[in-house]
Amino acid sequence: MSQFLEKTIASKLIYEGKIISLYLEDVQLPNGGQAKREVVKHPGAVAVIPITSANKLVLVRQFRKALEKEIYEIPAGKLDPNEAPSACAVRELKEETGYSASFMKELTSFYTSPGFADELIYLFEATGLEKGEAQPDPDEFVEVVEVTLAEAQELLEQKHIHDAKTAYAIQHWLIKNIKRSK
Amino acid sequence: MSQFLEKTIASKLIYEGKIISLYLEDVQLPNGGQAKREVVKHPGAVAVIPITSANKLVLVRQFRKALEKEIYEIPAGKLDPNEAPSACAVRELKEETGYSASFMKELTSFYTSPGFADELIYLFEATGLEKGEAQPDPDEFVEVVEVTLAEAQELLEQKHIHDAKTAYAIQHWLIKNIKRSK
Numbered sequence: 270m271s272q273f274l275e276k277t278i279a280s281k282l283i284y285e286g287k288i289i290s291l292y293l294e295d296v297q298l299p300n301g302g303q304a305k306r307e308v309v310k311h312p313g314a315v316a317v318i319p320i321t322s323a324n325k326l327v328l329v330r331q332f333r334k335a336l337e338k339e340i341y342e343i344p345a346g347k348l349d350p351n352e353a354p355s356a357c358a359v360r361e362l363k364e365e366t367g368y369s370a371s372f373m374k375e376l377t378s379f380y381t382s383p384g385f386a387d388e389l390i391y392l393f394e395a396t397g398l399e400k401g402e403a404q405p406d407p408d409e410f411v412e413v414v415e416v417t418l419a420e421a422q423e424l425l426e427q428k429h430i431h432d433a434k435t436a437y438a439i440q441h442w443l444i445k446n447i448k449r450s451k
Numbered sequence: 452m453s454q455f456l457e458k459t460i461a462s463k464l465i466y467e468g469k470i471i472s473l474y475l476e477d478v479q480l481p482n483g484g485q486a487k488r489e490v491v492k493h494p495g496a497v498a499v500i501p502i503t504s505a506n507k508l509v510l511v512r513q514f515r516k517a518l519e520k521e522i523y524e525i526p527a528g529k530l531d532p533n534e535a536p537s538a539c540a541v542r543e544l545k546e547e548t549g550y551s552a553s554f555m556k557e558l559t560s561f562y563t564s565p566g567f568a569d570e571l572i573y574l575f576e577a578t579g580l581e582k583g584e585a586q587p588d589p590d591e592f593v594e595v596v597e598v599t600l601a602e603a604q605e606l607l608e609q610k611h612i613h614d615a616k617t618a619y620a621i622q623h624w625l626i627k628n629i630k631r632s633k
Contacts, residue, residue, distance in 0.1 A: 271521050273514040273592040280581075283467045284473055286489040291466055291473050291474055291565050296516060304590040307515040311567070325532060332455035333565040334478060334488040339453045340565065347566075377607070379615040382563045383515040383522065385471050385493070390615070409487040410455040417501040425559070433561040433572070433615040438624040447629055 275306070288312075288347065289386075311388035314420065316345035318438045319368055319374070319395040325415040326442060327398070328387045328424075328435070329365050341414065341430050343438045345390070354391035356377075360421050362395055364404045371397025376441065378435045381433060390434055394441070418442060457488070466525045470529065471568075484599050486596075493570035497540045498527035500558070500620045501550055501577040506599040508624060509580070510617070511604075523543050523596065523606055525620045527572070536573035543575055546586045548595045553579025554599065558584075558623065563615060572616055576623070626629060 275296035285293040290310045296302055319327035328341040346361035355373060362368050378391045405411055407428065416424065421439050424430040430439070457478035465473040472492040480486055501509035510523040528543035530536065538554060544550055560573045567603055598606065603621050606612040612621070 271514055272523060272594075273512075274512050275516050276570060277466055284475075285536045286521045287487065289489050290474050293466075293468070294516060298590055302590065305469065307471050308517045309471070309567075313562075314566075330455075331563075332457050333452055334457050334476060334564055335490045335567055335569045336562060338596070339455060340562075344564070345566075348472070377618065378610075378613070380515075380522075381615055382493075383518055383524070383614045384496075384569065385528075385570075386491075386568070387517045388564055388566065388567075408480055408484065410481050411452050413456075428560075429549060431560070431562055432565045433619060436559065437619050437622065440619065440626065442628060444622065444629075447626075451468050 275299075275304070278303065280320055282419055307430040309386040309388075312350070313348045313389045313391070313406035314345055315348065315354050315361060315391045315393060316438070317344050317358050317362045317373075317393045317395050317432045318441060319362060319366065319370065319398055320442065321398050321415060325370060325417055326421050326438070327366050328414050328416060328421075328430075329411040330414060331412075335430075340432060341424055342432055345434065347373045355393070358391070358395070363401065364406070366396070366404035367401045367410075369401060371399070376393045386431055392437070394435065397406055419448060452483070457481075457486070460485065466596070468548055482624055483489045484506045491617055492570040492572075495530045495571045495573070496527055497530065497536050497542050497573045498525050498577060498620070499555075499575045499577050500623060501523055501544060501548065501552065503580050503597060506605050507599060508620070509548050509550060510596050510598060510603075510612075511593040512596060513594075518613075522618045523611050524614055525631060527616065533570065537575070540575040540577070545583065545589075546588070547593055549583045549585035550577070551583060552577035553581070574616065575621070594602045600628060
C-alpha cells in the first residue's frame with residue numbers, strides 16, 4: 270500500500286513511436302487535489318560492463334542525437350519483446366563489440382529517469398571475454414575501444430563519458446579493484 | 452568534429468509539456484542513409500547526496516507516477532530557467548528535506564537516458580547539514596528518512612532504492628567511506 274499513491278483519473282496517449290510512447294495522465298493527489306503527469310514509456314534495456322582478461326573495460330563510442338554529441342558508453346541496448354534481460358545482454362554485447370562472455374552476471378537494475386520515464390536498465394558484468402565479429406544494427410555506427418581504469422576516469426573527467434550507467438559502471442569497477450587489492 | 456554525426460534534416464515538435472517536450476527528427480546517417488530519432492527535451496536537474504554529521508544519508512520517499520510505485524531517492528529537482536545548478540542544489544535540498552548545507556560540492560554530471568532524452572543531472576555532495584523546515588511544492592508529497600550505509604545498501608537490494616542517480620550516490624558514499632578507513 271502506497272501512502273502517497275497518485276490515482277490515475279485519465280490517461281491519454283499523445284504519441285506512439287518506435288522506441289518510446291508519451292502519455293499525459295491526470296492524477297488524484299494524496300490531499301485530494303489533481304495534477305497532470307507526463308509519462309514516457311520505454312521497453313527497458315540492458316547495459317553490460319565488459320572486463321577483458323587484461324583488466325580493461327570495453328566501451329563503445331557513438332553519436333547520440335538527443336545530446337548532439339558523441340560519447341563513450343558501456344554497451345547497451347533495448348529489450349526485444351519478451352526477451353529475457355540476460356539474453357539481451359549476451360546479444361547486445363556481441364552485436365556492438367563482437368565479444369562473447371563466458372560469465373554474464375546480473376549486478377542490479379535501475380530506473381534512469383523516474384521523474385518522467387519508466388525506462389529500466391538491467392546491468393550485467395561480463396568476464397571471460399572472447400573476441401569475434403561485431404554485428405551492429407544498420408542504423409548504428411559505433412567504434413569499440415578498450416580502456417584502463419585510469420583512462421576511463423580521464424574520459425569521465427573530460428565528459429567524453431557522460432551518462433549515468435557508464436559513470437555507475439566505472440564506480441563499480443573501481444570498488445571491485447579496491448576489494449581485490451585488499 | 453564528430454565522425455558519426457547525424458545531421459538533422461527535419462525536426463517536428465510533437466508535444467510541448469510542463470516538464471518535457473517531444474521532438475521527432477529525421478536525420479542523415481554517416482553512410483548517407485536516413486533514420487528517425489525520437490528526442491525528449493528536458494530542462495536538466497540537480498541531485499544532492501546529503502551526508503549528516505552522524506554519517507547518515509538523507510533520502511526522500513515519494514510516489515513516482517512513471518513507475519507506479521514509491522521509491523527512496525536522493526533529493527533532486529529540475530532547474531528553473533537560468534538557474535545555476537549550485538543554486539538549484541541548495542534550493543531543492545532545503546525544499547525537500549529542510550536541510551541547509553555549509554558545504555555544497557559539485558561532484559560530476561551525467562545524462563540519464565542518452566538514447567532518447569537530453570536530461571542532464573548535476574550531482575552535488577552536501578555536508579555540514581543544519582535542519583530546518585521542509586517546503587515541498589504543492590503537488591509534491593515526500594517523506595524524509597536518514598539511513599546508514601548498510602541500510603541504504605539493504606534498500607537497494609530490496610529495490611526500494613531503484614534509480615540510477617541514487618544507486619550512483621550509494622557507490623560514491625561507499626568509496627568515500629573506504630578511502631576514509633584507509
